[in-house]
Amino acid sequence: MDELLYSPETITLLSLDNLVSNGRKMNIDTLKVACSNCNLRELCMPLGLDNSELQKLDEIVATRRKVKQGGLLFSAGDTFSSLFAIRTGFFKTCISTEDGREQVTGFQMAGEIIGLDGIVNDIHNCNAVALEDAEVCVMPFAKIEEFSRDFPVLQRHVHKIMSSEIVRENGMMMMLGNMRAEERLAGFLLNLVQRLHARGFSPSELVLRMTREEIGSYLGLKLETISRTFSKFSEEGIIEVKQRYVKILEPDALKKIFNPQTCY
Amino acid sequence: MDELLYSPETITLLSLDNLVSNGRKMNIDTLKVACSNCNLRELCMPLGLDNSELQKLDEIVATRRKVKQGGLLFSAGDTFSSLFAIRTGFFKTCISTEDGREQVTGFQMAGEIIGLDGIVNDIHNCNAVALEDAEVCVMPFAKIEEFSRDFPVLQRHVHKIMSSEIVRENGMMMMLGNMRAEERLAGFLLNLVQRLHARGFSPSELVLRMTREEIGSYLGLKLETISRTFSKFSEEGIIEVKQRYVKILEPDALKKIFNPQTCY
DNA sequence: AAAACACATTGATTTACGTCAACATTACTT
DNA sequence: AAGTAATGTTGACGTAAATCAATGTGTTTT
Numbered sequence: 001m002d003e004l005l006y007s008p009e010t011i012t013l014l015s016l017d018n019l020v021s022n023g024r025k026m027n028i029d030t031l032k033v034a035c036s037n038c039n040l041r042e043l044c045m046p047l048g049l050d051n052s053e054l055q056k057l058d059e060i061v062a063t064r065r066k067v068k069q070g071g072l073l074f075s076a077g078d079t080f081s082s083l084f085a086i087r088t089g090f091f092k093t094c095i096s097t098e099d100g101r102e103q104v105t106g107f108q109m110a111g112e113i114i115g116l117d118g119i120v121n122d123i124h125n126c127n128a129v130a131l132e133d134a135e136v137c138v139m140p141f142a143k144i145e146e147f148s149r150d151f152p153v154l155q156r157h158v159h160k161i162m163s164s165e166i167v168r169e170n171g172m173m174m175m176l177g178n179m180r181a182e183e184r185l186a187g188f189l190l191n192l193v194q195r196l197h198a199r200g201f202s203p204s205e206l207v208l209r210m211t212r213e214e215i216g217s218y219l220g221l222k223l224e225t226i227s228r229t230f231s232k233f234s235e236e237g238i239i240e241v242k243q244r245y246v247k248i249l250e251p252d253a254l255k256k257i258f259n260p261q262t263c264y
Numbered sequence: 265m266d267e268l269l270y271s272p273e274t275i276t277l278l279s280l281d282n283l284v285s286n287g288r289k290m291n292i293d294t295l296k297v298a299c300s301n302c303n304l305r306e307l308c309m310p311l312g313l314d315n316s317e318l319q320k321l322d323e324i325v326a327t328r329r330k331v332k333q334g335g336l337l338f339s340a341g342d343t344f345s346s347l348f349a350i351r352t353g354f355f356k357t358c359i360s361t362e363d364g365r366e367q368v369t370g371f372q373m374a375g376e377i378i379g380l381d382g383i384v385n386d387i388h389n390c391n392a393v394a395l396e397d398a399e400v401c402v403m404p405f406a407k408i409e410e411f412s413r414d415f416p417v418l419q420r421h422v423h424k425i426m427s428s429e430i431v432r433e434n435g436m437m438m439m440l441g442n443m444r445a446e447e448r449l450a451g452f453l454l455n456l457v458q459r460l461h462a463r464g465f466s467p468s469e470l471v472l473r474m475t476r477e478e479i480g481s482y483l484g485l486k487l488e489t490i491s492r493t494f495s496k497f498s499e500e501g502i503i504e505v506k507q508r509y510v511k512i513l514e515p516d517a518l519k520k521i522f523n524p525q526t527c528y
Numbered sequence: 529a530a531a532a533c534a535c536a537t538t539g540a541t542t543t544a545c546g547t548c549a550a551c552a553t554t555a556c557t558t
Numbered sequence: 559a560a561g562t563a564a565t566g567t568t569g570a571c572g573t574a575a576a577t578c579a580a581t582g583t584g585t586t587t588t
Contacts, residue, residue, distance in 0.1 A: 178484070223536080475564090
C-alpha cells in the first residue's frame, strides 16, 4: 500500500468525540452552542449569512445532542419537532416495510441536515441511525420558521436544503431505475469522496462508515453484489480496497463507468 | 364491462380545456386569476388559508399558462423562477443521462405543485412534459418567499409540500430498491387511484394518461414487464384492463401484493 | 490467548426481468 | 376509407443480479 497523504486514522479524527459521555445510548447536552464559532460554518445551515444573521442562528440552535454508534437520533413514528445539523459523526436514514425489508434512503455526514422528512405529517418518516459516535445541533423547526420570516437569507437557505434533497433523490431514482451494479457503485463512491473532499479530506481515499449490506440497501443491490463489484474494480486497478478502506486509483475510469458519455 | 359509475369520458372532463388556444405549443395567458374562486382550493397551495390569506395568494398567482399535450412546461437547464400549480391536465417529470437513458421521476395531476427541483441551483433539474392539454398557475418563487414571511400558514404549507415530495421519493426508493415488478405496479395503481379519488373521481376506475413505457420508466421496469404484469393481474381477476382504461376489481388483493404484511 | 461474533469474499446455481422479435390494436393522416 | 405510425401484447431466449453456501478476516469478549 502506498504511503498515504491522509491516513485512515486522520480520516476518522473528525468524528471522534473527545468529551466524556455519560454512558447512556443518547444524551442531551445542554451546553449553549455558537454557530458563529462552529468550524462547519461553510457547510451547515449558516451558509451565506452575515454576522448579525449568524448570531440569530445561534438562538435557533438551542442544544446539542450526542448519539452513540448504533444509536437512534429519531425513529419512524416519532413526533417531529426539530431538524438536526450533524456536527460530527456519520448517519444513515432508512425506512422499512411491514414485512421487514429495509431501504437505506441516505447517508449523512458533518454539516448536513437531517429530519426534513418529518415536516409533512409532524411525524418522522424514517429512522436515523448513527454509524459512528455522533453529535448534532438540535434546531427546533418552529424556531427555524420563525427566524426564516425575519431573515430572507435563512429562508432561502432552508428552501435550498429541501430542494437539494429532492434533486438528490431524483438522482437516486435514476440510479435505482436505470443503472447497473457497476454504475451505481461508481456513482456512490464518487459522491462520497466528493462530499468528504469538500470537508477537507482526501479526494481519493476514504474509510467507509457503513457495511456492504448498507451500501447494497442504499443502491438496491445485495451485499454479495457490492462485494463482487468492489473486487472487480480492484482487479481492474480502478480502486484499492481493504475492507472499509478504499483508495480511488483511477477516478476517470470511475467517472466513465458512472456516466459513459461525459468522459470519452 | 359493467356499467360505470364514472365513464372514461367523465374522467377526462376535468382535463379538457374549453378555452380557445392560439395554436402555439405553449402560450402565456395574462388573464388575472383568483385562487379564492379556484375549484382546486382544497388541494392546491391555498390549503388551510383563511380569506385574507387567500386574497394574498391571489397576488402570488400572477398568470396562468397553457401547455399542449406533449409540450414542455420547463426543461432541465431552464432558469428557475416560478413554481407551478396544476389547474388541469397531467404531467410527467423526467431526467435523462448523457447517454440518453430516461427516468420518469413523477406524475403530477391537478392541484399538485411542480418545479421544486429548481430551487437549489436556480436552474430546473428535470423536464416537465404535459401528457394531456394542461393549464398551470404560475407562482413566482420570489413572491412565494415574500408572502411566506408575512403568512406563517403559507410558509408552513410550502414546507409541507417540499417535505411531502421528499417522503414520496423515499417511498420510490423503497419501491425501486426492494420491490418486485408486481409490488411496484400494485403500489403505483393504488397511489394513482387514491389521488384521483381525492379529486372526485372513482375509487376503482381510472384512465392512464401515460404509456406502458412511461410507467415502466417510473417503476424501473421495461414496458414489456408492465404489459405482462397488467395481463397477469387481469388473468387473476384483480383488475380489468383495456388499453389505458383500468378498473380495480379487487383492491384488497392489490394492497396485499403491494404490502404483504398489513393485509393478512 | 482462545472463543465468539460480525462482516466480507468467493463460488455454484437460480430467477426475475430484460432483450429480441412478431404480431395486434388503436389513433392519426391524407 | 385506406394507409401509416404509435402503442400494446405475447412468446422465446438471454443475462445481471439474487440466492445459497462455504470460507476467510478482523474485532470484541472473556
